[in-house]
Amino acid sequence: MNRPSGPSGRLIKAPEHFLSEAGIRDVFKDGAQGRRDFIRRAFTAAGAAVAMPAAMAQGTSAGDAGDPDILNLPEHSRGLGRAVATDGYGKPSQFEANVQRRPSPGLTQTSQASVSFAPLQSLFGIVTPSGLHFERHHQGWWDVDPSKHRLMINGSDERIVRTPMVFTMDELMRLPSVSRFHFIECGANTGMEWGNVAVPTCQYTHGMLSCSEFTGVPLKLLLDMAGVDYTRGRFVLGEGADGSSMTRTVPMELIERGEVIVAYGQNGEMLRPENGYPLRLVVPGVQGVSWVKYLRRIEVGDQPYGAKDETLHYVDLMPGGLHRQYTSLQECKSVVTTPSGGQVLLDRGFYSITGLAWSGRGKVRQVDVSVDGGRSWRGARLETPVLSKCLTRFSLDWAWDGRPALIQSRATDETGYVQPSYRQLRAVRGSRSIYHNNAVQTWQVGENGEVRNVQLAA
């Protein structure tokens, strides 16, 4: 299918003369009526000529074109289809086989301590299907038996947690739960762009990003049950059960807000094995590494733990040779997913520019889109509901006139923070970092319609 997906994806082929020059100008008029007139006229000229022949050829005309010849009907309009499911689990269409998560060849030395990127360029709305959720493992993934899994809660000393506890999955799932939509982004997402390496597609630049409805028990409730002394216990260590011994510090302020969840559910069902089944920590707004998978232990202490993944990794190298630590919060960011790198505009005319925006500090307030490399901006439409620490889908009408274009999006969150340009980001942080790149992304549309990833600021 010719819809945007994967490196070989391409944008849709329009009828000839899809859009006149006069029509192109109309799209810049504001207001829905102007847009509808613009789109209608654009289609009318071309559509009227192809409507009947196309319908007849496909045998899809059953109305005013007379009785269709039964022999011309496709098989699915004549025959008996497949039966309802009696077992198993539904799968996507065979025609969508190219929509997959993909690792980046050579990015990591092993495929167990590696990444598989979500195909953002092929996704709609804000929910990431769990079968396409990005993967990031430190020592491979496991399908852990939930009947044997335990979650322990203890203190760094006995005054901090009065009643250390161990929960079975069944005990956890019996407790009051919440369900919330949140994005999860790896701190290293868009990491290769620091070195001016223009990774070809949106999947590889921004695909360590997903969004789900998570269900689980607020961690605060479990800490209350264990009798935490919150005057002493100001930090929590989350520990995973896989061989990577992943441990991360979470400040108690986040937990006291009630936002941190010990989650077992994702998009209506149990977590997937590659994303921590049966239990993971959900820390909204914070980088993915803190969302500890296969969560087996929560320790409450009086200071940050300085774990290996907080000292050796996930730190920000600064221009002077120092590094910043505990910069776990994902700042406001956005990316245009269509048109994006690797796609091809097969004809000039109307397109709906669309993409995703998010902020670890709350809701997205505004997204501006430029098609001229940031010289001028127009406000995009934000799809509702706009939720806190969740992806927000934006879109903007655009008529491509066939000339080169530089497409960008720039998000602003409810705190007023504005997503920086590469120039602004590098002025503060240099170019030797790996993590926490939230700069404006630029896609270049060539005269041949090919879309490429380009770095504007050297």
Added chain:
Amino acid sequence: MNRPSGPSGRLIKAPEHFLSEAGIRDVFKDGAQGRRDFIRRAFTAAGAAVAMPAAMAQGTSAGDAGDPDILNLPEHSRGLGRAVATDGYGKPSQFEANVQRRPSPGLTQTSQASVSFAPLQSLFGIVTPSGLHFERHHQGWWDVDPSKHRLMINGSDERIVRTPMVFTMDELMRLPSVSRFHFIECGANTGMEWGNVAVPTCQYTHGMLSCSEFTGVPLKLLLDMAGVDYTRGRFVLGEGADGSSMTRTVPMELIERGEVIVAYGQNGEMLRPENGYPLRLVVPGVQGVSWVKYLRRIEVGDQPYGAKDETLHYVDLMPGGLHRQYTSLQECKSVVTTPSGGQVLLDRGFYSITGLAWSGRGKVRQVDVSVDGGRSWRGARLETPVLSKCLTRFSLDWAWDGRPALIQSRATDETGYVQPSYRQLRAVRGSRSIYHNNAVQTWQVGENGEVRNVQLAA
């Protein structure tokens, strides 16, 4: 895994002495602090005794219990796990194999004109995973080639639609789109209950219900492009491309609100084949049969079409022998999904009663829950965001004292409409109907903890 799922599902086994009689009384105190104290005390008595042994046995204690013996660690805490995905599409855990959609044996004569029910008792939040979305086919399902699929828009006469059009999928996907969360419910959902047949589980009583984020083009935009005369064109016929020749009338009022979508996306990816890939009509609030799958044609006319599925089927048989037609809107309804029929409460003590509520007229305003067959009610917590014509997840703390209980939920929508009891519904509609049963559902908890579907009103 012993979590609620499927007919063989059972509720979780709690530690012994999970809850004292004094603790049980506490749950009826209002306020979060009271609830937390109640839960903490309930766990403290039992938990302290089992915490350390359980942790040691599983090798999950790595904190204050000293260095664990490496030989006691489970394999997944020592070895190298599986690699990141290089192709394919992620699947649920092997331990979740019992969470499936299921047909009801003997319900239909063929498996192509049949139903497979969603496992509501195993789902969390509001999103239904597309692999578990209920199925309802009239002549089987197909995996239609999107490159050959067309959508035609025409009028019942040429004055109503000035420019009949045919769209390819590529052309449709180039247009402005919206993404919205909506429930879909078959008009026959809960149909067997009319005849006092107590279907055993929630999956079979209410499982023709699902909820997704749908993405597509507002139908109004397509009609605008085709130049519809809205003074003449007051009804639309949606026609599917499969062999069942499914056609349904949709009043223009719904379309003019901008809510009706020609959808290609579901939960972030393309529609699934069994749910209409590549194109289905989304008619929020209206019964599922109107959400025409494999949508190939929209005809605009000046009167309802009286199609076979509007005259022979999907009509409401009334007590006097007459039937009601065009009662397509799904009225406010709710169901408790846990505890529900087929599940077993293995011990007295704390449970979180949870379920789903929805209304075809807008948002759910309130859900009340009874554990004594409707003699007394308590207000449930509604999970946010509460969206229009979308599922709403509700929950309520409950301590089971070991005595028989009758669990019910009763939803009220934003119009003030209150979900009726069976007695109220039958007083108006008799007992010979199939469709549009939105009565309060009752689950009976026996002294042995077994949960059964019971009919209170004969």
